Amino acid sequence: MLIIRDLCCQHENTDVLFKNISFTINQHEKVALIGNNGVGKSTLLKIIAEESGYFSGQIAYAAKPYFVTQLFGQFNHFTIAEALNIKPKLKAIKEILDGLVTEENLEILGDDWSIEERCTEALKYWKLENLDLDQKLETLSGGQKTKVFLAGIMIHQPDFIFLDEPSNHLDFEGRRLLYDFIKSTSATLLVVSHDKMLLNILNKVLEMNKNGITTYGGNYEFFRQQKEIEQNSLKEDLHSKEKALRKAKEKEKETLERQQKLDARGKKKQEKSGTARIMMNTLRNKAENSSSKIKDVHSEKISGLSQGLRALRSALPALEQMKFGFDNTSLHKGKILVKASNVNFSYVNERLWKENLDFEISSGERAVVKGLNGSGKTTLIKIILGEIIPSEGNIYLADKKAIYIDQDYSLLQNNLKIYEQAQVYNDSALEEHDVKMRLNRFLFSPNDWDKPCIALSGGERMRLMLCCLTMSKKAPDLIILDEPTNNLDIQNIEILTAAVNEYEGTLIVVSHDNHFLEEIKTTKTILL
Known part of the structure; x- marks a missing residue:
């Protein structure tokens, strides 16, 4: 507990x-x-x-x-056995089995005589049988490091x-x-x-x-349903407040107009009756004070409603506050953008894929590239982008505007401020106020515009990247997303999903996130 x-x-x-x-x-x-x-x-x-x-x-x-962290850099100089804190026990049992039965070894091992068997079983479960416990963590991929610490759960049995x-x-x-x-x-x-x-x-x-x-x-689905109920209630309150604010403003206008008409009618009547100037000034001051009081009463009510409205709007999910506004690609649907025929790639004379690749990607399609870690997904993306040439087969690449977005959104320049970064993509020559309106639309307030890109979180980098794409004169014909949800929280994944679903161009996604792939409705799979 x-x-x-x-x-x-x-x-x-x-x-x-x-x-x-x-x-x-x-x-x-x-x-x-x-x-x-x-x-x-x-x-x-x-x-x-x-x-x-x-x-x-x-x-x-x-x-x-037992804590499995998401960052493993601090363990890179350790061996697997050291990182999992099992090296002393493994050393002790090895020495005991070799005949060195000392009090120190027996104390270190305790009753844990099955430590070696648990290590073998744990590494086998997580498909790490090929790893040596004396291997340094710096030699492992991110996925292998995660599996090593997950294997530690089975070894330590917390x-x-x-x-x-x-x-x-x-x-x-x-x-x-x-x-x-x-x-x-x-x-x-x-x-x-x-x-x-x-x-x-x-x-x-x-x-x-x-x-x-x-x-x-x-579970999460239950949570999501409850949040939807809460948000629907919030929206109803918002609409109610907006309606009350409109009515309050109309009432203020009607009341002031009625008072002005009464004051004008009274003034004419007094002028006809020959009221003395000093009395006229007194009556005029009374009329102005009356109008001022009416205005103050209504202003107070309107101010209270406006504050309540701002509070409700700020409580809305970020997705409800955003507007994307992507331009459509100029390519017609169905135009072949990429066609691979018997494609393969070799590193030091070793073919990357057992079977050559054959596939087509047409304008408007949504394709996902799937495969285990190390299966060549990054290499395939480089071939599709024309950065490397396949060792075997032919690749046809149509003339198109393509953009590759990795999980760190490294297209953003860390040395630039948010506003400066937006201007880099402003090839449609938007005015300064238009650029700032776009930034505001993507939840970057005036307080954020001078913030350096290097200081942004994963979600903020994603939103700024999307904002930049909306400012370009021509929308990309092809967007390639490489593990786009890895560094995002749930709210920002929903923002990305909504943006991708509004985009009408061609999409290639490298992702292990099945839920995200279902949400963006991928239609084709390239399996490596």
Whole structure:
């Protein structure tokens, strides 16, 4: 069991990252922790796992959690055995079996005589049999590093497990193994993820923001339905407030016009009756004061409604506040853009694919490139972009405007500020105010325009990239997205999905995220 009470995190000389965090996780529960990038999900896990100390509040648990982090760079100089903290036991059992039965070796090993068998079984489950435990982590791919630490769960057999974006670097096979493990384990789980297929395996959702946590007693689909109900209620309140504001403004206008007519009629009557000038001035002042009071009463009401309206609009999901406005590609539907005939590529005389590739991609199609890690997806993308020539076969590439967007959105120039970056893509010569309107449309307020691109989160980089694409004079005929959802939270994946679905050009996607592929309705698969 885990009990968190009034947890607050504030690093030295910085703003509060989060506060009022309270929740309970019972034994054997499998819980999702979700929230927008930047709210502190990973920091919360580190605090509970005793890897960060900048906090106040209460933490109580029956067993310290086993933590699979999403970043492994700090372990690169370790061997696999060292990173998993099993080297001393493996060394001890080897020496004992070789006849060196010392008190020190027996103390290190304890009763853990099955450590070698568990290592073998764990590496076999995660398809890592070809790895040596003395191999350095720096020699492994991102997916292999993730699997190594997931294998550590089976080796150490903890009762309580933290997983921080565990599916990020996994291919389809790796994700399937992860899903099967989560379904079958009896351990207590707390999982940070944007992988909706994974989230739907879990039976409780904690939604985190900087001011606290809301608990939903079901999987992600249940959470999504509840949020939809909340958002529909919010929209109804918004429409009601907008209607009330319109009526208040109309009422103010009618009342002032009526008062002005009465004042004018009274003035004429007084002039006809020969009222003295001093009395006329007094009456005029009274009329002006009366109009001013009426205006103040209505202004106060309108101001209150406007403030309420702004608060409601700010509570809307980012997707509801955004407008994309992509131009259409100039190519007609069905025009062949890429045609591969018996294509293959060789590295040091070794063919990359067992069978040569044959495929076509036509204008307007949505294709997905699938394959295990190391199957040559990046090489194929370079061939499609014309950056390298296949070693075998022929590739036809039509004249087209193509853009390749990787998972880090590295087309953005880190040394530029947001406004400067937008201007780089402004080949349609939009005026300054139009560029700033586009940035605003993609949720970059005036306070953001001077922020350097290097300081942007994954979601902000994605939104700026989309914004830049809308400013170009000619929309891309072909967009290639390489693992586009890897560094995004759920909200930004939904923004990307909506943008992709509005785009009418040709799309090639490299992704292991089946839910995203279903949402964008891919129509063709190139399997490597």
